[in-house]
Amino acid sequence: MTRGLRTWGEAGAPEVLLLHCTLAHGGAWKGVARRLADRFHLVAPDMVGHGEGPSGDPARDYHDQATEHALGFLPEEGAHLVGHSFAATVALRLAIEAPGRVRSLVLIEPVLFAAAPDGPAKSANAEKLGRMGMKVAAGDTRGAARIFLSVWGAGEDFDELPEAQAARMASQMWIIGAQRAALHDDAARLLPRLGQVACPVLLMEGSTSPPVIGQILDMLEAGLPQAERAVIDGAGHMAPVTHPDAVAGALADFLARA
Known part of the structure; x- marks a missing residue:
C-alpha cells in the first residue's frame, strides 16, 4: 500500500476510484474491492482529515478541499467513480465539474440533506x-x-x-x-447543476437506512439525466462494510453496462 492509498487488481484494467465515508479510510472498501479485483483496477485514497490523507485547512471550505484532493486521483482518460455518504457528494461534484474524467458515477447513500423535503x-x-x-x-x-x-x-x-x-x-x-454548509445548505451548488451530469449514474441505498436517504435519492433521481436505483436488502448506511457481496454485485452489474 502506498502511503494514504490502497489499490486492488491489475493496472491496465478499467479503473474504479472509491471514495470512503466520513470517519473511515480507504481500507473501508477492501471487502467490496477484493470481490471486483479480477475485473477492475480499484483505487481508494484516504480523504482529507482521514487516515494518512491531508490534514485539511480549517480556514478553507472542507468540501472544496475534499473535491480537490479526490480530483488528483482521477486519471485524465477517465475512471468509474464511486462515493459513499459525504464522499458521494464529492463524487457528484466531480461528475459535474470534471465530466470528461468520470465514465460512470455510483452514489451510495449521499448525505446531501439539502435535497430532502422539510418534514x-x-x-x-x-x-x-x-x-x-x-x-x-x-x-x-x-x-x-x-x-x-x-x-x-x-x-x-x-x-x-x-x-x-x-x-x-x-x-x-x-x-x-x-461539512455542514455543503450538506445542509448545498454550498457547492450541486442541486442546480444535476442536469450537467453526462454519465450513467447508480443511486444505491440500504433497505434499513434512515428514511431521509430515500428522500434524498428521490430528488437526485428526478434531476439526473441517466439515473437508476439499487437497494441492498438488509443493509443500513454502512452497506459497503456490512454487505460487501451485495454492494460488489450491484456495482459489477452496473459497471458492465455503463
Whole structure:
C-alpha cells in the first residue's frame, strides 16, 4: 500500500476510484474491492482529515478541499467513480465539474440533506446534528461520536470500540461541522447543476437506512439525466462494510453496462 492509498487488481484494467465515508479510510472498501479485483483496477485514497490523507485547512471550505484532493486521483482518460455518504457528494461534484474524467458515477447513500423535503425525516436528522454540535462545543467529542455512530455507523457500540479507534473518531468530529454548509445548505451548488451530469449514474441505498436517504435519492433521481436505483436488502448506511457481496454485485452489474 502506498502511503494514504490502497489499490486492488491489475493496472491496465478499467479503473474504479472509491471514495470512503466520513470517519473511515480507504481500507473501508477492501471487502467490496477484493470481490471486483479480477475485473477492475480499484483505487481508494484516504480523504482529507482521514487516515494518512491531508490534514485539511480549517480556514478553507472542507468540501472544496475534499473535491480537490479526490480530483488528483482521477486519471485524465477517465475512471468509474464511486462515493459513499459525504464522499458521494464529492463524487457528484466531480461528475459535474470534471465530466470528461468520470465514465460512470455510483452514489451510495449521499448525505446531501439539502435535497430532502422539510418534514419528520429531515427534522430528526437535524435534531441529532444539533445535539452533536452542542457536544463538540462543550468539548465532549466522545459524546458527539457516540451520537454519530448511533445513526450513521455499522451497528457498532462506541463504548465497546478499541480505545485507539474511539479516540481517533472523537478527534475527527470537527469534520461533521465542517461539512455542514455543503450538506445542509448545498454550498457547492450541486442541486442546480444535476442536469450537467453526462454519465450513467447508480443511486444505491440500504433497505434499513434512515428514511431521509430515500428522500434524498428521490430528488437526485428526478434531476439526473441517466439515473437508476439499487437497494441492498438488509443493509443500513454502512452497506459497503456490512454487505460487501451485495454492494460488489450491484456495482459489477452496473459497471458492465455503463
